[in-house]
Amino acid sequence: MAISKFNYNSFNVTPVASKALAFNSDADGFTTASGSSMILIKTLTASSSGTLSFVNGSSDVVLDDTYPVYKFEFINMHPQTNDKGLQVNVSIDTGSNYNVAKTTTFFRAYHYEHGNEGGLAYQTGHDLAQGTGFQDFTEGGISNDNDCSLSGEFFLFSPSNTTFVKHFMGKFNLIKSAAGGVSINSFVAGYANTTSAVDAVQFKMNAGNIDAGKIKLYGISD
Amino acid sequence: MAISKLNFNSLNVTPTASKGIGFDSGADDLDATLSGGSMVFIKKLTASSSGTLTFHHGTSDVILDSTFKEYVFMLNNIHGSAVAKISFQANTVGASGFNENITSTAFGAYHEEGDSGTTLEYEGGLDQAQGTAFQSLCALGGINTGNDSSGSGYLHLFNLSSTTFVKHFTSRFGFVGGGDYQTDAHIAGYCNTTAAIDGVQFKMSSGNIDAGDITLYGIT
Numbered sequence: 001m002a003i004s005k006f007n008y009n010s011f012n013v014t015p016v017a018s019k020a021l022a023f024n025s026d027a028d029g030f031t032t033a034s035g036s037s038m039i040l041i042k043t044l045t046a047s048s049s050g051t052l053s054f055v056n057g058s059s060d061v062v063l064d065d066t067y068p069v070y071k072f073e074f075i076n077m078h079p080q081t082n083d084k085g086l087q088v089n090v091s092i093d094t095g096s097n098y099n100v101a102k103t104t105t106f107f108r109a110y111h112y113e114h115g116n117e118g119g120l121a122y123q124t125g126h127d128l129a130q131g132t133g134f135q136d137f138t139e140g141g142i143s144n145d146n147d148c149s150l151s152g153e154f155f156l157f158s159p160s161n162t163t164f165v166k167h168f169m170g171k172f173n174l175i176k177s178a179a180g181g182v183s184i185n186s187f188v189a190g191y192a193n194t195t196s197a198v199d200a201v202q203f204k205m206n207a208g209n210i211d212a213g214k215i216k217l218y219g220i221s222d
Numbered sequence: 223m224a225i226s227k228l229n230f231n232s233l234n235v236t237p238t239a240s241k242g243i244g245f246d247s248g249a250d251d252l253d254a255t256l257s258g259g260s261m262v263f264i265k266k267l268t269a270s271s272s273g274t275l276t277f278h279h280g281t282s283d284v285i286l287d288s289t290f291k292e293y294v295f296m297l298n299n300i301h302g303s304a305v306a307k308i309s310f311q312a313n314t315v316g317a318s319g320f321n322e323n324i325t326s327t328a329f330g331a332y333h334e335e336g337d338s339g340t341t342l343e344y345e346g347g348l349d350q351a352q353g354t355a356f357q358s359l360c361a362l363g364g365i366n367t368g369n370d371s372s373g374s375g376y377l378h379l380f381n382l383s384s385t386t387f388v389k390h391f392t393s394r395f396g397f398v399g400g401g402d403y404q405t406d407a408h409i410a411g412y413c414n415t416t417a418a419i420d421g422v423q424f425k426m427s428s429g430n431i432d433a434g435d436i437t438l439y440g441i442t
Binding site for chain 2: 021022023024025033035036037038068069103104105106107120121122124127128129130155157158161163164165167168169187189190191193195220221222
């Protein structure tokens with residue numbers, strides 16, 4: 001049975017702006033509850049995709065001053081071509097060009113499945129010094145074996161700010177196919193060296209397509 | 223105007239404490255399974271030539287008690303009046319000195335914009351061994367003061383209200399270092415106290431926090 005509309009004063013609860021209606025600890029009472037500050041904005045699912053792009057104002061994507069912090073989560077990113085790595089770039093012209101200058105750091109820990117080798121080191125081949133190319137998330141690449149992939153997280157701070165550079169940082173784990181399998185834990189961080197608003201972010205493999213995987217964009221409100 | 227009560231049984235839904243009311247998969251049914259979300263905004267402080275930014279439970283709507291098992295401070299575009307490190311300390315309930323004993327680790331990576339230098343290293347000068355000083359969240363230098371320079375990251379604290387365990391924290395903070403170095407700092411440790419902590423303060427290692435936001439969230 002469809003219910004009829006309630007008047008705003010028909011609930012015995014004191015309204016609080018931006019709060020939701022919830023039950024309290026009594027059997028018959030109401031209270032207000034906070035909503036989450038981490039809001040799912042958009043999920044993109046790869047299917048032999050050349051690129052996955054999040055463009056403010058397109059396909060329900062929000063990437064502006066609505067949120068001060070944005071978080072991308074990567075779930076089982078699988079390359080079509082063996083040993084290819086995921087990369088990122090950003091745009092200040094709503095996705096027409098992904099070529100903003102970036103200075104970044106890249107280091108990683110690794111450990112082989114055979115257990116005989118592991119380590120931690122900075123990797124100069126995967127950082128950028130005012131480079132406009134795509135930033136690597138991986139050293140080497142992800143195995144395209146059926147059970148292999150990359151997962152992780154990537155934060156972007158205040159993309160719409162027009163005073164400061166745009167900081168980002170990510171942490172990933174992946175399987176590389178060398179010598180029977182290597183777990184690689186990579187740490188990427190840097191800044192897009194622009195005071196223009198960043199309004200689009202694009203991800204791709206360094207060669208070949210993204211065979212499968214999900215990238216979820218969240219906004220963290222304040 | 224007095225509010226008239228809605229009888230609890232006038233909605234065809236079973237109440238569940240702390241759950242919100244939503245529609246279920248039926249066209250005209252309700253349920254009470256909606257959670258508000260696990261990351262809850264508590265308080266944002268905005269620096270304006272500020273010597274310190276302080277979050278104290280019970281003051282200015284700040285919650286820092288057993289309400290949440292984890293707390294996250296998001297630091298956004300922290301800009302100092304001098305090249306310096308953003309740092310923090312904590313207070314136990316009833317204390318006022320922001321001088322808890324801290325044992326911590328500090329390492330980081332940097333890369334200069336002109337590609338002249340990179341490193342990944344532990345910084346022994348920034349860790350603490352039962353020290354009571356403010357703990358730097360920067361490593362390998364301080365935040366540059368150029369107009370477009372700043373630092374952003376997070377500080378994650380666990381189980382502050384516990385009276386059994388020490389209080390662990392982890393952080394990651396990226397910033398433009400003096401001389402235009404991208405720096406990725408990783409600081410972690412514990413406040414070595416079994417007393418509950420209900421206050422956290424941030425300040426620069428020298429000078430003021432010229433600008434920037436620090437936002438506190440609770441994780442349910």
